[in-house]
Amino acid sequence: MKRKLIGLAVIGLTVPAAIVAVSVLPANAAVPANGGVYTVVSASSGKCLEVAGGSADNGALLQQASCSSGATRQHWRVQSSSAGGFNLVNAGSTRCADVPSSSSSSGVQLQQWGCGDGTKLNQRWGFSPSSAAAGKYIVTSAASALCVSNRDGSTAGNNPVVQETCGDAARMQWTFNQVGGSPNPTTPPPSAGVPYSNVPDGFAQGVTGGAGGQTVTVTNQSQLNQYVTASGAYVIRVAGTINISPKGTELRVASNKTIIGVGTSGHIVGGGFFLGVGVSNVIIRNLTIRDTQMTDDDPGDDAYDYDAIQMDTANRIWIDHNRLTRMNDGLIDSRKDTTNLTVSWNHLVDHNKTFGIGWTENVTARITIHHNWFQNTVTRNPSADNIAYCHMYNNFLQNNSSYGNYVRGLTKAVIENSYFENVRNPYYVEAGELVNRGNVRVNSPWDSGKVTSKGSAFNPSSFYSYTLHNAADVPRLLRQYAGPQASIGN
Helix, strand or coil, rough: CCCECCCCCCCCCCCCCHHHHCCCCCEECCCCCCCCEEEEEEEECCCHHHHHHHHHCCCCEEEECCCCCCCCHHHHEEECCCCHHHHHHHHCCCCCECCCCCCCCCECCEEEEEECCCCCCCCEEEEEEECCCCEEEEEEECCCCCCEEEHHEEEEEEEEEEEEEECCCHHHHHEEEEEEEECCCCCCCCCCCCCCCCCHHHHHHCCCCCCCCCEEECCCCCHHHHHHCCCCCEEEEEEEEECCCCCCCEECCCEEEEEEEECCCCCCCCCCCEEEECCCEEEEECCCEEECCCHHHHCCCCCCCCCCCEEEEEEEEECCEEEECCCCCCCCEECCCEEEEEEEEEEEEEEEEEEECCCCCCCCCEEEEEECEEEEEEEEECCEEEEEEEEECCEEEEEEEEECCEECCEEEEEEEEEEEECCCCCEEEEEEEEECCCEEEEEECCCCCCCCEECCCHHHHCCCCCCCCCCCHHHHHHHHHHHHHHHCCC
């Protein structure tokens, strides 16, 4: 089963040529495509999306008004972004439709702002065909995962156009009527065809990292430490291998940072990262972090607390497409009420204590763990203690000798469409609640007395939209796409 829910922040959505040829679209309706210029018409009012007053100023608000032939304030060019997804560029002002300050609040009125290089997260949009109304589209923000809406479905002129929690309702359905340009619906935008998004999802949705700050490239420990500890927003590109000294040092990461490997070249060797109390809005992506094992600390790895990524009461964190291996303590430790965390598309391999969560009596954390490959590891895959909401889906656990997904304390967990191969105790629960569905087990038995299902846990789709791949497809997908990718960070 593959389930795709309306409201997913679709990045780089393309429409196959076969759909372009469909003849059942309403008159004048078009498929929004790169290079086309369109009026964007609300299904609930029949009025057009426009920049108020035709202003050319940054911050001018978006609203609806009666459609007017030739009014450039109502003309929008669909422009693919090199970072994925599309910009909506106003023909009159040449500024982009924009979510103010990347707000994740429903009801915020949209504005226009200068497009810059076209990669700003809060100016990137995805288009999903409405399942309720032919020829109409749901427009989703990459920054907030919220949808463009005619507020309250009003028919009034000058009514605000806002973002709100997605639904396939008329106020969030839009018709694109072509008025110019040369759309090319068959040419995919960057990263088309890959099964992952280039924006945070799950409980980390809305995380922007260093977006809006300076982009720097680092090649040594001094440079890396300078920028990860800086007070401002930075996108920090790691180009090449950086050896950390003294061995086991965890660089202290400050808020509003993106740390990203350039292709597959970014290696952090002999150290890792620490995110402490109050640190928020951080992306750690496309890196290999490895090799702090201490031979005098076998077999328990207890004497040296050398983690790849440790978080103590951090908030809004995205850990994506990394390869983490051979550290002396944990690969990932999410501790002391760290929350709004998504861990996705990582390869965690050849390790003992892999991914620990908890070290708290509070039950407040919200964590999404999806499309990760846990290979040749022993314990904590993960060990999930006292998590308010823990959603694990489409993970591949392979050759895990002690246990797989261990639900502890008062955790409420949902495990979906994951694949367990040669895993002892693939998943089980103690005092918390666990719902499991759609999982595949191959040579993965439980010890006597293990409880594999308990209570009703929670409904992840109440918090965000997500796509489930078939569990049988997960090993193939993760062998190809887990860990650093040559296409990311360039």
